[in-house]
Amino acid sequence: xxxxxxxxxxxxxxxxxxxxxxxxxxxxxxxxxxxxxxxxxxxxxxxxxxxxxxxxxxxxxxxxxxxxxxxxxxxxxxxxxxxxxxxxxxxxxxxxxxxxxxxxxxxxxxxxxxxxxxxxxxxxxxxxxxxxxxxxxxxxxxxxxxxxxxxxxxxxxxxxxxxxxxxxxxxxxxxxxxxxxxxxxxxxxxxxxxxxxxxxxxxxxxxxxxxxxxxxxxxxxxxxxxxxxxxxxxxxxxxxxxxxxxxxxxxxxxxxxxxxxxxxxxxxxxxxxxxxxxxxxxxxxxxxxxxxxxxxxxxxxxxxxxxxxxxxxxxxxxxxxxxxxxxxxxxxxxxxxxxxxxxxxxxxxxxxxxxxxxxxxxxxxxxxxxxxxxxxxxxxxxxxxxxxxxxxxxxxxxxxxxxxxxxxxxxxxxxxxxxxxxxxxxxxxxxxxxxxxxxxxxxxxxxxxxxxxxxxxxxxxxxxxxxxxxxxxxxxxxxxxxxxxxxxxxxxxxxxxxxxxx
Numbered sequence: 001x002x003x004x005x006x007x008x009x010x011x012x013x014x015x016x017x018x019x020x021x022x023x024x025x026x027x028x029x030x031x032x033x034x035x036x037x038x039x040x041x042x043x044x045x046x047x048x049x050x051x052x053x054x055x056x057x058x059x060x061x062x063x064x065x066x067x068x069x070x071x072x073x074x075x076x077x078x079x080x081x082x083x084x085x086x087x088x089x090x091x092x093x094x095x096x097x098x099x100x101x102x103x104x105x106x107x108x109x110x111x112x113x114x115x116x117x118x119x120x121x122x123x124x125x126x127x128x129x130x131x132x133x134x135x136x137x138x139x140x141x142x143x144x145x146x147x148x149x150x151x152x153x154x155x156x157x158x159x160x161x162x163x164x165x166x167x168x169x170x171x172x173x174x175x176x177x178x179x180x181x182x183x184x185x186x187x188x189x190x191x192x193x194x195x196x197x198x199x200x201x202x203x204x205x206x207x208x209x210x211x212x213x214x215x216x217x218x219x220x221x222x223x224x225x226x227x228x229x230x231x232x233x234x235x236x237x238x239x240x241x242x243x244x245x246x247x248x249x250x251x252x253x254x255x256x257x258x259x260x261x262x263x264x265x266x267x268x269x270x271x272x273x274x275x276x277x278x279x280x281x282x283x284x285x286x287x288x289x290x291x292x293x294x295x296x297x298x299x300x301x302x303x304x305x306x307x308x309x310x311x312x313x314x315x316x317x318x319x320x321x322x323x324x325x326x327x328x329x330x331x332x333x334x335x336x337x338x339x340x341x342x343x344x345x346x347x348x349x350x351x352x353x354x355x356x357x358x359x360x361x362x363x364x365x366x367x368x369x370x371x372x373x374x375x376x377x378x379x380x381x382x383x384x385x386x387x388x389x390x391x392x393x394x395x396x397x398x399x400x401x402x403x404x405x406x407x408x409x410x411x412x413x414x415x416x417x418x419x420x421x422x423x424x425x426x427x428x429x430x431x432x433x434x435x436x437x438x439x440x441x442x443x444x445x446x447x448x449x450x451x452x453x454x455x456x457x458x459x460x461x462x463x464x465x466x467x468x469x470x471x472x473x474x475x476x477x478x479x480x481x482x483x484x485x486x487x488x489x490x491x492x493x494x495x496x497x498x499x500x501x502x
Contacts, residue, residue: 021047021091021092021093021094021107021121021122021123021124021218021413022041022044022045022046022047022048022091022092022123022218022219022222023044023089023090023091023121023122023123023182023183023184023203023216023217023218024037024040024041024044024089024090024091024215024216024217024218024222025087025088025090025121025184025185025186025191025193025215025216025217025242026040026087026088026089026191026213026214026215026216026226027086027087027190027191027213027214027215027242027243027244027245027249028086028087028208028212028213028214028215028245029086029087029213029245030212030213030245031208031212031213032080033056033085033086033087033088034054034056034080034083034084034088035080036088036215036226037054037056037088037089037090038054038071038075038080039225039226040090040215040217040222040223040225040226041054041071041090041091041092041222042071042072042225043219043222043224043225043273044092044217044218044219044221045070045071046271046273047092047094047123047218047219047271048092048093048094049070049092049094050068050069050093050094050106051066051067051068051069051074051091051092051093051103051105051106051107052066052069052070052071052073052074052075052091052092052093052106053065053066053067053074053090053091053093053106053107053108053121054066054075054083054088054089054090054091054108055088055089055090055108055119055121055186056083056084056087056088056186057085057086057087057088057119057186057187057188057189057190058085058086058188059085059086059188060188061116061188062110062116062118062119062187063082063083063085064108064110064119065079065082065083066091066103066106066107066108067103068103068106071092086189087186087187087189087190087191088186089108089119089120089184089185089186089191090108090121091106091107091108091121091122093105093106093107102145104144104145104146104147105145105146105147105149107120107121107122107147107149108120108121109121109122109145109147109150109153110153111150111153111154111156111157112157113160113161113169114161116187116188117187117188118153118156118157118160118166118185118186118187119153119185119186120149120152120153120156120183120184120185121149121183121184121185122148122149122152122181122182122183123181123182123183123201123203123218123413124179124180124181124182124196124200124201124412125148125179125180125181125411125412125413126148126149126151126152126177126178126179126181127178127179127411127471127472127473128176128177128178128179129148129152129177129179132151132155132176132177133151136151136154136155136158139158141154141158148179149183151177152173152181152183153185155169155173155177156169156173156185157169159172159173166187166190166241167192167239167241167253167255170185170192170194170239170255171239171253171255171256174194174196174197174237174239174256178471178472179196179411179412179413179471180196180198180200180201180412180413180471181195181196181200181201182194182195182201182202182203182218182234183195184216189243190241190242190243191214191216191241191242191243192239192240192241192242193205193216193234193239193240193242194234194238194239194255195234195235195236195237195238196236196237197236197237197256197257197258197259198236198259198260198261198262198461198470198471199235199236199261199263199457200262200263200264200412200413200461200470200471201264201412201413202218202219202233202263202267202272202278202279203216203218203233203234204216204217204218204219204220204222204223204230204231204233204234205230205231205232205233205234205240205250206220206223206226206228206229206230206231207228207229207231208226208227208228208245209227209228209229211245211246212245213245214228214231214242214245214249214250215228216234216240216242219272219273219276220275220276220277220278221272221273221275221276224275230277233279233456235254235258236259236261237254237255237256237258237259238252238253238254238255239252239253239255240252240253241253259470260459260470261457261458261459261460262459262460262461262470263278263279263455263457263459263461264412264413264414264461265403265449265450265453265460265461265462266375266403266414266464267283268281268283268286268287268290268452268453269287269290269311269374269375269402269403270311270374270403274287274310274311274314278455279455279456279457280455280456281453281454281455281456284314286452286453287311287314287315287318287374287402288314288315288317288318288321289318289452289453290315290318290403290444290448290449290452291314291315291316291317291318291320291321291322291372291402292318292319292321292322292452293322293444293448293449293451293452294315294318294319294372294400294401294402294442294444294448295318295319295320295322295323296322297442297444297445297448298400298442298443298444299323300370300398300400300440300442301368302325302367302368302369302370303325303326303367303368303369304325304326304327304328304330304363304364304367304369304370305319305320305323305325305326305327305328305369305370305372306327306328306329306330306331306363306364306369306370306371306372307327307331307371307372307373308331308357308372308373308374308385309331309332309333309357310333311374312372312373312374312402315372315374315402316370316372319370319372319400323370325370328360328363329360329363330359330360330363330364330369330371331357331358331359331360331385332357332358332359332360333356333357334356334357334358353381353384353385353388354388357385357388358388359389359391359392360392361392364389364392364393364394365392365393366394366395367393367394367395368394368395368396368398369394369396369397369398370398370400371385371386371389371397371398371399371400371438372400372401372402373385373399373400373401373402374401374402374403375402375403375406376401376405376406376423376424376432376436377406377416377421377422377423378422378423379432379435379436382399383435383436383437386399386436386437386438387437390437396439397437397438397439398438398439398440398441398442399433399436399438399440399441399442400441400442400443401441401442401443401444402444402449403443403444403449403465404443404444404445404446404449404462404465405424405429405465406422406424406425406464406465407419407422407424407425407464407465407467408422408425408463408464408465408466408467409422409464410463410464411469411471411473412461412463412471414464416464423435429441429442429443446462446465446466449462450462
């Protein structure tokens with residue numbers, strides 16, 4: 001299971017922002033933790049389809065199995081039977097760069113503390129990982145991959161070995177790393193979870209029935225599938241340790257001060273499953289609210305409202321309800337395309353969208369359509385979609401998008417790090433409509449989107465719409481360039497900085 005293979009070429013450059021990973025951790029000494037983790041990863045598969053991995057602690061050591069592919073391609077009965085223990089973490093991955101789509105970058109990552117192993121899984125992106133890596137290499141630490149997640153694992157290992165206390169190692173690491181992160185970590189007998197001080201990436205805690213254990217996951221759907229009840233979110237800047245099944249087994253510490261809340265708003269727009277609850281707000285309800293708001297902001301005369309599966313459907317239902325235009329299923333999604341080892345011919349590749357979506361002609365032919373989708377990033381897939389609906393006989397196509405135009409790159413774990421690739425950064429709304437071949441195009445307003453989400457906290461990261469970033473970046477707006485260009489004086493002062501911490 002620990003071999004690698006050549007990564008197949010992606011079918012097309014996606015017209016959606018792609019999230020970088022789903023994570024889950026389980027502490028349950030009386031349960032089959034590897035099997036629970038496996039099913040938890042099933043629920044989080046939408047967050048990444050390139051690789052999957054599980055690591056288990058059995059009280060004396062840590063064992064990990066990871067491989068390229070979907071969860072069902074990586075794990076079978078033999079693999080799960082080999083992963084026995086009391087505590088486990090799992091990871092399903094989407095890399096934000098094709099350079100990192102390889103086995104070495106798959107997670108969980110292992111690191112050694114003295115003679116003991118830890119395993120770490122991460123959702124997000126660390127902005128200063130190259131600078132941190134250089135410092136660790138100077139101190140004799142070796143790396144297997146170029147992934148920033150391995151930097152975090154090695155930092156924690158380094159500081160824990162120095163302080164002889166895992167939570168102190170995590171705390172000191174959190175003081176140094178910059179960026180968006182939600183992480184889970186296991187030792188041979190304990191589970192840890194921690195989240196960046198802005199709370200950009202989601203992380204929730206659940207409890208198994210009858211005090212059989214605890215679960216930590218990227219989304220509540222990861223709790224539901226294993227029968228865990230939602231307990232609370234991991235708050236920004238917190239680190240939790242789980243080493244027991246009762247209340248006293250959960251220890252919570254504010255490791256670094258929380259900053260202004262900045263949960264990625266695309267969790268509600270696109271990333272999260274509709275049955276998840278994030279920060280107290282149901283994702284489905286938020287998306288339906290977006291559709292209703294968009295109907296008020298951008299009305300149009302039409303015969304039918306259809307949604308682009310999957311995330312566009314709740315918003316289309318909301319648009320239809322508010323506008324009074326009938327809703328109809330107009331696009332059928334192939335739910336088994338996933339990530340395939342069998343590559344299509346060039347002729348099939350050119351019809352790429354048909355591998356995933358197909359029009360329902362009876363709902364489309366001769367109709368004036370409102371087509372509701374979650375976002376337009378590069379425009380290529382949306383252009384194919386409009387052409388496909390024209391071929392199916394639509395008389396008019398009015399595209400409505402429940403997020404504002406994406407005009408700025410993301411440096412926090414989404415693969416939109418090149419501004420020149422973002423169609424809204426170079427074209428007006430009218431020009432984009434012409435490019436798509438649509439009769440009209442309209443986006444929800446920034447304020448309208450934010451008002452549709454009534455979470456427990458105010459404040460979201462909307463940098464991809466506004467260019468206002470909650471965590472510092474350089475004017476070059478290229479994460480790698482930022483890290484490589486760091487000068488020695490960037491390191492904190494000796495009295496409180498990195499050199500003294502190392």
